[in-house]
Amino acid sequence: MAERKARADALRNRETVLAAADELFARSESPRSVSMDEIAAAAGVGKGTLFRRFGDRTGLIRAVFEARIEPLRHAVEAGPAPLGPSAPPRERVPALLDAVLCFKLDNRHLSLALEEAGSGSPYQAAHYAWWHGILRDLLERMRDAADGTADGPADGTAAGPAPESDFTAHALLAATRADLVEHLAAQEGMDRERIRAQLAAFVGTVLGQG
Amino acid sequence: MAERKARADALRNRETVLAAADELFARSESPRSVSMDEIAAAAGVGKGTLFRRFGDRTGLIRAVFEARIEPLRHAVEAGPAPLGPSAPPRERVPALLDAVLCFKLDNRHLSLALEEAGSGSPYQAAHYAWWHGILRDLLERMRDAADGTADGPADGTAAGPAPESDFTAHALLAATRADLVEHLAAQEGMDRERIRAQLAAFVGTVLGQG
DNA sequence: CGACTATACGGACCGACGGTCCGCTTCGTA
DNA sequence: TACGAAGCGGACCGTCGGTCCGTATAGTCG
Numbered sequence: 019m020a021e022r023k024a025r026a027d028a029l030r031n032r033e034t035v036l037a038a039a040d041e042l043f044a045r046s047e048s049p050r051s052v053s054m055d056e057i058a059a060a061a062g063v064g065k066g067t068l069f070r071r072f073g074d075r076t077g078l079i080r081a082v083f084e085a086r087i088e089p090l091r092h093a094v095e096a097g098p099a100p101l102g103p104s105a106p107p108r109e110r111v112p113a114l115l116d117a118v119l120c121f122k123l124d125n126r127h128l129s130l131a132l133e134e135a136g137s138g139s140p141y142q143a144a145h146y147a148w149w150h151g152i153l154r155d156l157l158e159r160m161r162d163a164a165d166g167t168a169d170g171p172a173d174g175t176a177a178g179p180a181p182e183s184d185f186t187a188h189a190l191l192a193a194t195r196a197d198l199v200e201h202l203a204a205q206e207g208m209d210r211e212r213i214r215a216q217l218a219a220f221v222g223t224v225l226g227q228g
Numbered sequence: 229m230a231e232r233k234a235r236a237d238a239l240r241n242r243e244t245v246l247a248a249a250d251e252l253f254a255r256s257e258s259p260r261s262v263s264m265d266e267i268a269a270a271a272g273v274g275k276g277t278l279f280r281r282f283g284d285r286t287g288l289i290r291a292v293f294e295a296r297i298e299p300l301r302h303a304v305e306a307g308p309a310p311l312g313p314s315a316p317p318r319e320r321v322p323a324l325l326d327a328v329l330c331f332k333l334d335n336r337h338l339s340l341a342l343e344e345a346g347s348g349s350p351y352q353a354a355h356y357a358w359w360h361g362i363l364r365d366l367l368e369r370m371r372d373a374a375d376g377t378a379d380g381p382a383d384g385t386a387a388g389p390a391p392e393s394d395f396t397a398h399a400l401l402a403a404t405r406a407d408l409v410e411h412l413a414a415q416e417g418m419d420r421e422r423i424r425a426q427l428a429a430f431v432g433t434v435l436g437q438g
Numbered sequence: 439c440g441a442c443t444a445t446a447c448g449g450a451c452c453g454a455c456g457g458t459c460c461g462c463t464t465c466g467t468a
Numbered sequence: 469t470a471c472g473a474a475g476c477g478g479a480c481c482g483t484c485g486g487t488c489c490g491t492a493t494a495g496t497c498g
Contacts (some may be wrong), residue, residue, distance in 0.1 A: 054486085066446090138259075139410065141415065194399070223434055263454080285458075
């Protein structure tokens with residue numbers, strides 16, 4: 019089961035490649051314009067090495083992304099309020115969405131690359147399911163808290179996965195999509211704080227009377 | 229100025245190609261799997277003809293899309309309520325979003341193809357700006373109506389383009405993105421009416437206390 | 439310390455795709 | 469009927485993601 023310990027040079031190469039790719043995506047106009055050959059050349063390794071370590075282009079992008087988002091992920095899973103699990107939902111949801119937005123603002127091209135990687139849809143990426151799950155649960159808990167025990171269909175305890183929270187979570191995340199963020203920042207020329215304020219206001223409206 | 233009249237066979241070919249492309253996109257698993265060669269072959273024309281008529285892949289997809297969406301566009305621009313201009317904003321906004329959603333449900337692969345065409349972002353497509361403009365104006369009118377004349381910054385009449393309505397329009401449209409719709413329908417297995425109901429509820433929440 | 443093996447490396451190579459080019463055909467007109 | 473322009477088709481090209489295999493090296497064992 020335990021993977022045979024990796025060779026030292028392989029590990030070093032892995033890091034080199036991740037750094038080179040990160041750099042290239044950050045510099046590039048569009049993520050599509052960054053080819054695997056370029057990344058290999060920039061990292062000073064052969065193309066075969068890239069595909070051996072990461073499987074395919076999507077795998078490489080995902081790896082770079084994971085490395086970048088790790089701190090945020092940790093803050094959400096085990097950090098303090100308002101991002102961490104200890105925060106009350108009403109306060110945590112806006113904080114999470116703001117964090118997602120800020121991450122995409124700080125890593126525009128990388129986020130763009132990830133969302134258009136794979137078979138075309140960001141909804142297949144594991145990290146999307148993760149965000150969505152957290153958000154959905156929080157919304158669900160808010161809804162439960164809101165209506166004492168009344169309202170819903172006959173079944174008291176949640177047998178179904180509560181369709182409304184599911185969709186709302188998708189819709190809120192859709193408002194932070196990388197290409198939308200890129201459009202607002204680049205085409206409409208909105209600055210960072212303006213975008214954050216707009217998103218916060220929107221989230222407030224949606225949660226207002228959940 | 230007037231373009232020299234087009235040749236009859238060229239017109240016929242144009243229609244043949246549009247029909248073939250439409251068909252192929254509808255049948256395909258993913259729009260990426262439909263190549264220009266395939267479309268040319270299916271239409272019984274040479275590849276050169278495709279590029280001559282439509283410029284590039286994006287141009288072709290756009291043309292197919294325009295042909296499909298024309299009726300809806302017309303209904304919005306000159307039709308009766310609730311889609312047409314005569315409908316009051318509070319009623320027209322949900323109707324428009326539902327219409328967009330239904331269109332994407334009925335033309336999933338084509339919509340998908342369009343949104344991932346171009347330089348990667350749907351926000352550069354002309355039709356997006358069109359939808360967004362209509363929506364933003366409606367939201368703006370609702371906001372103006374809501375607060376008598378109070379609230380906002382010093383300037384009475386709208387000098388700036390009202391940032392809040394602009395973002396809200398983007399966010400609402402984001403909830404109808406083709407890949408999200410595809411995900412809900414294909415991965416989560418939601419049926420058409422369920423999706424429509426969810427979107428309607430979400431829109432209701434957002435407009436609820438604009 | 440030297441030999442041996444699993445692991446990793448690199449870059450030539452491949453098939454597919456979007457897009458171009460140019461000689462040939464066909465339409466529409468005089 | 470003859471002629472020029474508009475249109476056509478498919479061979480051709482450059483690029484890209486991905487594969488393959490002969491070579492080099494890290495780590496281990498005697």
